[in-house]
Amino acid sequence: MNTEVSRLAMNVDQYDAEILHVVESVFETMLEMSVSDYRQVNLDRCWPLSALIHYVGEWTGAVVIQCEFPLAEQFTRQFLRNLIASEIYRDDMKDTLGELVNMVGGNLKAILPGGIQISAPVVSENANPLHFSRSFIRRSHLISIESGQMLISLVYFPNS
Numbered sequence: 001m002n003t004e005v006s007r008l009a010m011n012v013d014q015y016d017a018e019i020l021h022v023v024e025s026v027f028e029t030m031l032e033m034s035v036s037d038y039r040q041v042n043l044d045r046c047w048p049l050s051a052l053i054h055y056v057g058e059w060t061g062a063v064v065i066q067c068e069f070p071l072a073e074q075f076t077r078q079f080l081r082n083l084i085a086s087e088i089y090r091d092d093m094k095d096t097l098g099e100l101v102n103m104v105g106g107n108l109k110a111i112l113p114g115g116i117q118i119s120a121p122v123v124s125e126n127a128n129p130l131h132f133s134r135s136f137i138r139r140s141h142l143i144s145i146e147s148g149q150m151l152i153s154l155v156y157f158p159n160s
Helices: 003-013 016-031 069-083 090-109
Strands: 035-041 049-057 061-067 116-118 122-125 137-145 148-156
Touching: 016 035, 016 069, 016 090, 016 137, 016 148, 049 090, 061 069, 061 090, 069 090, 069 148, 090 116, 090 122
Parallel strands: none
Antiparallel strands: 035 137, 049 061, 049 116, 049 122, 061 148, 137 148
């Protein structure tokens, strides 16, 4: 790995501990759910649901949360608690995942370099792994939470 790529990779690596802290805090506070395992992975599998926010400015990148529908349904039930009927719709799950990535992304923004702005969340149902149209460095963490797993990725676009 050349020196420039190593330096840029550190732009993402240095946030590993903060990502765990933010994810634990958001999921324990908002959903009353505990993170039980957290490990870095290089995983390009297809996740049915993806939610992301973009950062632009001095540091350009994104934070992405991906999971399966049953876990998204569990998040939605916990997030809305007694405000929902027995049936959870896909739009409810997508809204909840968007709120979660917004909370995680907003908390991470506070530790990223100053001078950045955050986008509104984008949530999609996927048929394929996520692809970005420019070069990027990604750190992904597979997180076990209650009855499922989700993938959280911090993506850095070095040439922006």
